[in-house]
Amino acid sequence: MKRHHLRALLLAASLSAIAPNFSFADETCNSPFMASLIKGQEKYLQVWTLGVKGMGDESDKLVTIDVDPASPHYGKVINSLSVGGRGEAHHMGFTDDRKYLWAGRLDDGKIFVFDVGTDPAKPKLVRTISNISEETGLVGPHTFYALPGRMLVQALSNSKDHGGETGLVLYSNDGKMLSVHMMPTDKGGDGYGYDIGINPNKNALLTSSFTGWNNYMMDLGKLVKDPEAMKHFGATMVMWNLKSMEPAQIFKVPGAPLEIRWSLNPGADYAFTATALTSKIWLISKDDQGNWVAKDVATVGDPDKIPLPVDISISADAKHLWVDTFMDGKARLFDISDPEHPQQVYEKVIGSQVNMVSESWDGKRVYFTTSLLSRWDKTGADDEQFLKAYDWDGKQLVEKFEVDFYKEKLGRAHHMKFTGEAPNKT
Amino acid sequence: MNAKIFSIAASGLVAALAAGAPKVVANPGALPLPAPGTYRLDRIQAVPFSVVKEGGGAFPHLLSRYTTGKITLLTFFYSYCRDPNGCPLAWTAFEEVRRQIKDDPALHGKVRLVFFSFDPAHDTPASLRLFTEAYNNGRVATPWFFLTAWNGWMMRRTLARFGQDIAVERSGADDIVINHMLKVFLIDGDGWVREIYSSGFLNAEAILGDIRTLRIEQADGREK
Numbered sequence: 001m002k003r004h005h006l007r008a009l010l011l012a013a014s015l016s017a018i019a020p021n022f023s024f025a026d027e028t029c030n031s032p033f034m035a036s037l038i039k040g041q042e043k044y045l046q047v048w049t050l051g052v053k054g055m056g057d058e059s060d061k062l063v064t065i066d067v068d069p070a071s072p073h074y075g076k077v078i079n080s081l082s083v084g085g086r087g088e089a090h091h092m093g094f095t096d097d098r099k100y101l102w103a104g105r106l107d108d109g110k111i112f113v114f115d116v117g118t119d120p121a122k123p124k125l126v127r128t129i130s131n132i133s134e135e136t137g138l139v140g141p142h143t144f145y146a147l148p149g150r151m152l153v154q155a156l157s158n159s160k161d162h163g164g165e166t167g168l169v170l171y172s173n174d175g176k177m178l179s180v181h182m183m184p185t186d187k188g189g190d191g192y193g194y195d196i197g198i199n200p201n202k203n204a205l206l207t208s209s210f211t212g213w214n215n216y217m218m219d220l221g222k223l224v225k226d227p228e229a230m231k232h233f234g235a236t237m238v239m240w241n242l243k244s245m246e247p248a249q250i251f252k253v254p255g256a257p258l259e260i261r262w263s264l265n266p267g268a269d270y271a272f273t274a275t276a277l278t279s280k281i282w283l284i285s286k287d288d289q290g291n292w293v294a295k296d297v298a299t300v301g302d303p304d305k306i307p308l309p310v311d312i313s314i315s316a317d318a319k320h321l322w323v324d325t326f327m328d329g330k331a332r333l334f335d336i337s338d339p340e341h342p343q344q345v346y347e348k349v350i351g352s353q354v355n356m357v358s359e360s361w362d363g364k365r366v367y368f369t370t371s372l373l374s375r376w377d378k379t380g381a382d383d384e385q386f387l388k389a390y391d392w393d394g395k396q397l398v399e400k401f402e403v404d405f406y407k408e409k410l411g412r413a414h415h416m417k418f419t420g421e422a423p424n425k426t
Numbered sequence: 427m428n429a430k431i432f433s434i435a436a437s438g439l440v441a442a443l444a445a446g447a448p449k450v451v452a453n454p455g456a457l458p459l460p461a462p463g464t465y466r467l468d469r470i471q472a473v474p475f476s477v478v479k480e481g482g483g484a485f486p487h488l489l490s491r492y493t494t495g496k497i498t499l500l501t502f503f504y505s506y507c508r509d510p511n512g513c514p515l516a517w518t519a520f521e522e523v524r525r526q527i528k529d530d531p532a533l534h535g536k537v538r539l540v541f542f543s544f545d546p547a548h549d550t551p552a553s554l555r556l557f558t559e560a561y562n563n564g565r566v567a568t569p570w571f572f573l574t575a576w577n578g579w580m581m582r583r584t585l586a587r588f589g590q591d592i593a594v595e596r597s598g599a600d601d602i603v604i605n606h607m608l609k610v611f612l613i614d615g616d617g618w619v620r621e622i623y624s625s626g627f628l629n630a631e632a633i634l635g636d637i638r639t640l641r642i643e644q645a646d647g648r649e650k
Contacts, residue, residue, distance in 0.1 A: 033624055035591065035607040096624070097591045097607065148609055148622035149470055149589050170468060173589055178468040200627040203457040243632060244460035269455060290455060 028316050028361060029261060031146035032200050033096050039361040042418035043068045044078075044120050047387060048103045049411045050374050051086040056409035060089040060105065062114055062123055063410055065403060067367075067389060067418075075389065075401030077408055079122050083112050088217070088374060091415045093144025095151060095173050100126070101417060102151055104141035106373075107217060109133050111141050111153070113175065120419035127175050133159045136169050136180045139213050145196040149173055154193045157213035164212035164232055165191035168245075181245045183207070184238060188250040192234030197260030197271055198242060205242040206284060208257040208273055209234020220376040233277060237284065239292050251294035253282050259311055263318035263339070270339055274312050274323055279303035281323070283339050298342040300332060301325055310372060311356045315363045320345075322357045326372050329354045331397065348397050352382040358416045359392070366390045366397060370405075371412035385412045459631060462638035467620040473613055474587030477576040478542070481554030486576045489584070490617060497537045497640050498613040499523060499633065502590050502606065504545040505553070511625045512608050516541075519610065519623075522630035523637075524568045534567040537637060543574040544581060544592060544606070550574075614640050 030037065045067045051059040059082035066073040087105030094101055099117030104110070113127035132155070133139055140156035153169045167182040185191040192209030199206075210216070211233045215223055223229050233256045239249040255278030262271040270285035281298040300323055301307035307325035314321050314336075321334045321342065331354060333346040355372045359365065368388045371377055377385075385405040390397040405413045476489035492498065499520065507513035520539050527533045541557070543549035554572040561570040575581035585592065592606040610628060612621040621636050 033627075036593075097589065099591070148624045148627075149619070150468075150622070172470050174471070176471075178470065179466065202455060203459065203627075239457070241457045241460060242627075243635075244465035246460070246465070248457055286455065 028264060028314055028359065029259075030094060031096070032198060032262075033148055034094055034098055034146045035096060036098050036420075037361065038418050038420055041068060041070075042360060042365070043071075043421045044419045045358075045367060045387070045389075046092070046101060046114075046116060046120075046123065046417045046419060047369060047413050048089050048092050048415045049405065049413055050089045050371055051082070052406075052411045053086070055406070055411060057082050058086065059084055060086055061410065062101075062103065062112075063405075063413070064121060064123065065387060066121075067365075069400075075403070077403060077410070080410060081114070081123055081125060083110075083125060083128075086374075089414060090373075091142055091144065092417050093151065094146060094417065096146040096148055097173075100173070102144040102153075103415075104144065104153070106140040106142065106156060106213070109139055109141060111144075116417075116419050120421070129171075129175050132169065132177075135177045136167070138167055138169060138180070140166070140216070141169070142194065142210075143196045145198065147198075150178065152196060154196050154207065156193060156210060156216065162213035164209075164215075164234060166193045166212070168193070168196070168207070170245075179245075181240075183209075184247040184250060187247075188236065188252065189238060189247065190234055190236050192236070194234065194256075194258055195260045195273075197262050199262050199269065199271070200242070201267070202269055203242045204269075205240035205245075206260050206262075206271055207238045207240065208253070208260055209236050210256050210258060210276075216373055217375060220373075237273065237282075237294060239284075249292055251284065251292075253294050254278055255280065257282060258309070261312055261314040261321070263314070264316055265318050268318065272312065272314065272321060272336065272339070272342075274300060274309035276308055276310065277306070279307055279309055279325075281309075281321070281334065281342055285339065295340070297340055298334065298344075300344075301328065301330070310354075313357045313359045313366075315359065316361050317363075320363065322359060322366065324350075324354045324357050324368065326353055326355055331357060331366075331368060346396070350388060351384045351386060353378050353384060356415055358418070360418075364392055365400075366392050367416055369413035369416060371414045374412060377412060385410075387413050387416070459635050462635050463642035465639065467612075467636060467639060467643075469618045469620065470622065471589075471619045473611075473617045473619060474584060476584040476587075477580050478573040479546070479551045479554075479576055481551055481556070481558040481572040483551060483555075489573075492538065492540050492571050492573060493613050494617045495615055496535075497615060497637055498540055499537065499610060499637075500540040500542060500613060501608070501610040502542050502544050502585070502588075502592075504543055505549050505557070509605070512606060515625055515628060516608060516610060519628050519630055519633065520570070523633050524566075524570070526630060526634055527568045527637075533637065533641070536641060537568050539568060539570040541570070541572050542584075543572070544585060544590075546574040546578075546581065612636050612640075615644065 045065045047063040061082040064079035087108035092103040101114045111129040114123040138155035143154040145152045155166045170178040194208040194210035197206045235254040237251045241248045255275035257273040279300045283297045308327045334342040336342045356369045387403045389400045473493045501516045503513040557572045608625045610623040
């Protein structure tokens with residue numbers, strides 16, 4: 001390699017203008033098609049934040065927090081990029097090159113594309129896609145999942161009746177809509193959508209199911225007292241043939257299965273989800289005959305109390321699974337070494353409410369945020385809105401810092417994504 | 427080193443690289459790949475304008491010369507790349523695709539392979555020509571072209587428009603490794619990228635299925 005040293009130096013100089021940030025560190029739930037996982041210390045945490053009327057500039061915003069313990073700004077908000085208006089900011093996802101972060105709003109359907117590769121400390125809004133409803137008839141872009149050169153977006157609803165029938169939309173990385181793939185409504189399919197999880201080696205695309213605009217934009221107190229509305233939640237997962245983008249198998253998974261986490265171990269062929277309404281952990285795997293099956297393998301808390309499991313995070317070695325329960329504000333850790341028999345081994349109250357959880361690749365740092373949906377979040381003193389950062393020492397969570405999003409007049413803290421150092425600083 | 431000796435050396439290098447690469451085979455237990463022609467390949471992006479140098483060619487050419495008229499399988503590479511999940515994996519996949527096309531007369535003359543070097547300082551037209559000679563010896567059913575960009579500006583533009591990222595990593599005072607996320611672009615006869623493969627989903631069976639899908643589409647005139 002040394003004989004190429006000078007030439008490589010010249011190449012480095014000539015191509016430096018397009019070289020992305022290839023620092024290493026990361027979360028465990030990104031698309032397997034995404035480059036440059038962060039396997040060391042993450043530098044920044046990007047938090048997609050819902051604006052609140054009467055608070056600050058009232059706008060939805062991307063908040064950047066310095067999470068590098070070696071930084072003088074550790075634990076501080078270093079940037080806030082408002083996008084204008086409030087449209088139910090929700091989830092985000094990186095493009096395959098990790099240079100851009102797509103962030104969606106469930107109410108007005110806007111998708112914002114941020115450049116987080118040029119300078120992750122100061123993301124820039126480079127594109128807004130405002131016509132998903134007009135182009136596809138779908139509403140509520142929720143999950144953003146990288147494919148090579150493309151973004152696969154799972155919508156939650158439709159513009160016809162704002163119910164739960166919805167679909168997947170494929171975009172090119174430059175924001176051109178390529179194709180729509182509706183969730184199945186026959187052969188046991190209920191048409192709902194929520195998360196995306198791909199296992200490329202198995203040509204497998206797994207989706208889960210939640211509810212439509214009519215429900216997720218309804219006040220939670222009103223919703224739970226409306227028996228008819230409560231009937232309109234997803235109860236299925238779909239295994240798609242990734243190459244053909246056709247449904248291959250539909251599983252009955254009652255109670256709104258939400259986040260999907262494949263085991264990241266090489267050659268592994270199983271995934272987990274948690275059901276929000278029935279408080280169960282489900283395993284999607286192969287049986288002895290090689291057929292894909294979905295099984296209820298564990299209970300989260302007391303289902304009668306409806307703890308409402310929300311986000312989950314799997315460790316890189318697939319030995320542990322964090323499960324957040326919104327209503328009691330707890331983070332629970334399950335030992336999933338035996339995927340057929342998860343065992344809860346730890347729990348801690350994070351706050352009056354908790355929704356999202358993100359862990360570093362090595363599992364040593366765990367971050368939590370609070371907001372679920374603007375009309376489902378708790379009210380009054382229980383409406384805490386924060387980011388809390390913890391170290392996990394193998395036995396307990398040790399709090400490192402907290403950013404109070406209301407005190408900082410930012411809004412409701414929702415989805416988190418890690419970024420590394422700026423390319424010109426590496 | 428004369429051309430013949432270098433040609434043999436180039437073949438040897440490629441064989442060595444390929445030998446170290448992961449096997450490009452269908453994975454047991456995977457959902458079956460759909461039959462060619464039963465699914466759709468989106469028009470993801472148009473191949474960008476670019477000016478290139480071909481191995482041994484005296485004059486520059488438009489990239490479109492190598493990306494239209496036939497189905498094209500294109501990837502970016504550099505000849506001294508040793509990342510087993512990078513260029514060697516692409517070599518292996520391209521070799522296997524070419525071998526399978528050889529056994530399918532319907533695809534003879536319908537597909538070309540393109541390796542586009544992003545290191546013109548090392549992979550000069552003279553050295554690329556030796557690869558060309560080594561890989562196109564005699565009549566071949568699937569020609570394999572070795573190109574690089576006309577200049578640095580054109581290289582940056584081409585890589586950016588393709589969405590092909592690279593990064594230069596300094597692993598020591600004397601060692602530099604050029605990291606790049608492996609992407610293989612399947613391009614139809616009209617110059618549209620119709621599929622992009624990465625190391626996570628790169629196998630000859632899938633590529634051949636997509637090539638046959640494009641051939642069926644072309645025959646049916648569905649996308650015309």
